Amino acid sequence: MKKTDNKTPITRIQKQKRLVILEAALEVFSKNGFRGSTLDQIALQAGISKPNILYYYASKQEMHKELIERLMDKWLAPLEEMNAKGDPIAEISAYIKRKLEMARDYPRQSRLFNNEILQGAPHIIDLLNGELKVLVDEKAKVIANWMKQGRLTKTDPYHLIFSIWATTQHYADFDVQICAVLGNDEAIKNRFRKAEKHLYQLFVRSLEVGQ
Amino acid sequence: MKKTDNKTPITRIQKQKRLVILEAALEVFSKNGFRGSTLDQIALQAGISKPNILYYYASKQEMHKELIERLMDKWLAPLEEMNAKGDPIAEISAYIKRKLEMARDYPRQSRLFNNEILQGAPHIIDLLNGELKVLVDEKAKVIANWMKQGRLTKTDPYHLIFSIWATTQHYADFDVQICAVLGNDEAIKNRFRKAEKHLYQLFVRSLEVGQ
DNA sequence: CTAATATTTTTCCAAATGGTCAAAAATTAT
DNA sequence: ATAATTTTTGACCATTTGGAAAAATATTAG
Numbered sequence: 001m002k003k004t005d006n007k008t009p010i011t012r013i014q015k016q017k018r019l020v021i022l023e024a025a026l027e028v029f030s031k032n033g034f035r036g037s038t039l040d041q042i043a044l045q046a047g048i049s050k051p052n053i054l055y056y057y058a059s060k061q062e063m064h065k066e067l068i069e070r071l072m073d074k075w076l077a078p079l080e081e082m083n084a085k086g087d088p089i090a091e092i093s094a095y096i097k098r099k100l101e102m103a104r105d106y107p108r109q110s111r112l113f114n115n116e117i118l119q120g121a122p123h124i125i126d127l128l129n130g131e132l133k134v135l136v137d138e139k140a141k142v143i144a145n146w147m148k149q150g151r152l153t154k155t156d157p158y159h160l161i162f163s164i165w166a167t168t169q170h171y172a173d174f175d176v177q178i179c180a181v182l183g184n185d186e187a188i189k190n191r192f193r194k195a196e197k198h199l200y201q202l203f204v205r206s207l208e209v210g211q
Numbered sequence: 212m213k214k215t216d217n218k219t220p221i222t223r224i225q226k227q228k229r230l231v232i233l234e235a236a237l238e239v240f241s242k243n244g245f246r247g248s249t250l251d252q253i254a255l256q257a258g259i260s261k262p263n264i265l266y267y268y269a270s271k272q273e274m275h276k277e278l279i280e281r282l283m284d285k286w287l288a289p290l291e292e293m294n295a296k297g298d299p300i301a302e303i304s305a306y307i308k309r310k311l312e313m314a315r316d317y318p319r320q321s322r323l324f325n326n327e328i329l330q331g332a333p334h335i336i337d338l339l340n341g342e343l344k345v346l347v348d349e350k351a352k353v354i355a356n357w358m359k360q361g362r363l364t365k366t367d368p369y370h371l372i373f374s375i376w377a378t379t380q381h382y383a384d385f386d387v388q389i390c391a392v393l394g395n396d397e398a399i400k401n402r403f404r405k406a407e408k409h410l411y412q413l414f415v416r417s418l419e420v421g422q
Numbered sequence: 423c424t425a426a427t428a429t430t431t432t433t434c435c436a437a438a439t440g441g442t443c444a445a446a447a448a449t450t451a452t
Numbered sequence: 453a454t455a456a457t458t459t460t461t462g463a464c465c466a467t468t469t470g471g472a473a474a475a476a477t478a479t480t481a482g
Contacts, residue, residue, distance in 0.1 A: 013449095013458095013459085014458095014459095017459090030329075031329070031330055031331065032244065032246050032247070032330065033243065033244045033246070033247050033326075033329075034247070035243050035244070035246070035247030035248075036243070036244050036245070036246030036247035036330075037246075038438080038439065038440085039439075039440060039441080040438085040439075040440095048460080048461095049460065049461055049462085050440090050441085050461090051441085051442080051443090051460075051461060051462085052459075052460055052461070054440085054441065054442085055458095055459070055460075059440080059441080060440070060441090111329055114325070114329060114384070115244075115329060117384070117385050117387055117388050118241075118242070118244075118322050118325060118326060118329075118384060119242055119243065119247075120242065120387055121387045121388065121391075125387070125391065128387070128388055128391035128392065129391045129394070132388075132391065132392060133391060133392050133394055136392045137394075153412075153416065155409050155412050155413070156405050156408070156409045158392065158393060158398070158405075159405055159406055159409035159410075160409065160413075162378075162381060162382075162385075162389060162406075163378050163381075163409070163410070163413060165381065165385070166377040166378045166380075166381030166385070167373075167374050167377045167378060169377075170373060170374075170376065170377030171373075173325070173328070173329060174328050174373075174376070174377070176328055176331055176332045176336070176339070177328050177332065177339055177343075178373060180332075180336065180339035180340045180343065180344060181339065181343060181344050181347045181369065181373075182369060183340070183344055183348075187369070194367050194369075194370055195370055195373075197367070198366050198367045198370035198371065198374070199370075199374070201364075201366050201417060202366070202371075202374060202413065202414070202417045203413070203417070204417075205364065205416065205417040206412060206413045206414070206415075206416040206417040224428090224429090224479095225428095225429095228429090249468080249469065249470085250469075250470060250471080251468085251469075251470095259430080259431095260430070260431055260432090261431095261470085261471085262430075262431065262432085262471080262472085262473095263429075263430055263431075265470085265471065265472085266428095266429070266430075269471095270470080270471080271470065271471090
């Protein structure tokens with residue numbers, strides 16, 4: 001079994017080990033940020049030795065880089081799915097639903113992203129200025145069109161998108177605070193159901209036209 | 212000039228130096244989180260030597276602790292001001308305005324708080340479960356009352372508060388992303404004005420009763 | 423001015439950290 | 453089984469880090 005220099009793993013075992021390491025790295029990075037995380041923590045979390053980690057990833061940076069890259073695809077997908085030809089209210093509701101599901105099912109990825117942005121987005125600033133901006137420009141145009149057609153109440157499409165990002169990701173990034181404030185077990189258990197209902201109402205009632 | 216052991220500075224000079232250090236610490240902590248920040252960075256930022264910092268603050272922890280403590284007072288104030296006897300829509304609008312102003316004027320504090328929460332709120336979990344929860348419970352009751360009286364459209368008051376937190380703090384915590392997406396200088400310059408307008412519309416239209 | 427006190431800096435240290443290397447262990451190929 | 457190859461680890465290293473100690477400097481009181 002040769003190992004072709006770097007990158008792309010060949011054997012199934014290599015693929016698996018890399019995944020185990022990435023999983024551990026995600027756990028640690030999402031909690032402590034890049035600088036605040038140590039290889040020892042990641043090794044402990046992965047259940048293997050530190051040099052073994054460096055056998056699969058050349059450096060701490062490289063692990064982080066791969067995590068961020070994998071994240072970004074998943075992160076942009078929900079907005080990409082928003083369809084100009086669909087019903088405006090239904091499309092926006094569906095977008096909110098998708099984003100909220102991501103906050104529920106991938107909270108660590110959300111926090112990893114949050115951490116990256118807090119630090120000034122050093123690794124993804126180009127992507128934000130490029131791919132992300134292009135995508136948002138496109139969808140903002142779609143939304144603006146819906147508004148022009150009188151199918152949505154007029155508001156700033158960019159800031160509307162920001163509001164959706166903010167409200168949905170909040171349930172991943174500020175989970176500790178949310179659970180602390182809700183206090184009671186029942187409310188905590190239902191927090192995502194309640195959130196969905198509330199966000200639908202918030203956005204739909206404010207965007208619905210006429211009455 | 213005696214220095215009474217620890218804590219509370221006596222002379223004006225001590226008070227000033229402590230402030231300079233705190234200011235530098237805020238700058239660094241808010242960007243890198245607690246673990247990701249170093250005393251050297253803070254010293255550099257403050258323009259004094261590392262041991263001199265430790266002359267005024269016994270440890271890195273202590274600096275962070277004081278920052279967090281000072282932050283929390285400021286952080287709770289806007290919600291405390293919400294007045295049960297005022298007009299519901301006006302009160303909520305004013306709350307949004309205050310929170311948005313904090314995001315604009317104190318973005319580093321917002322990020323410091325964000326960082327703390329991301330890491331699981333190790334230093335303020337008691338405060339979240341105590342003081343914060345009590346305050347939110349009280350204000351949620353006020354909002355629920357307004358809704359019961361038919362002065363606001365019914366929705367979950369806790370999640371309504373979460374939405375306000377999320378949307379306003381987003382403008383501090385995700386500023387890099389927002390500026391990247393907005394791209395154009397004019398839109399960036401007006402982002403807080405636009406945000407205010409948009410958030411008023413979002414929340415007011417969705418909470419206004421009747422039509 | 424002089425002594426006492428407060429402040430600052432230079433020097434240093436032990437622990438933690440990212441990473442290397444060679445040897446050991448496990449796996450695979452023949 | 454044996455040789456070749458891959459995987460894993462223990463020992464090590466240079467740098468960074470939080471912090472201590474003490475000497476040097478500045479400030480204040482008398």
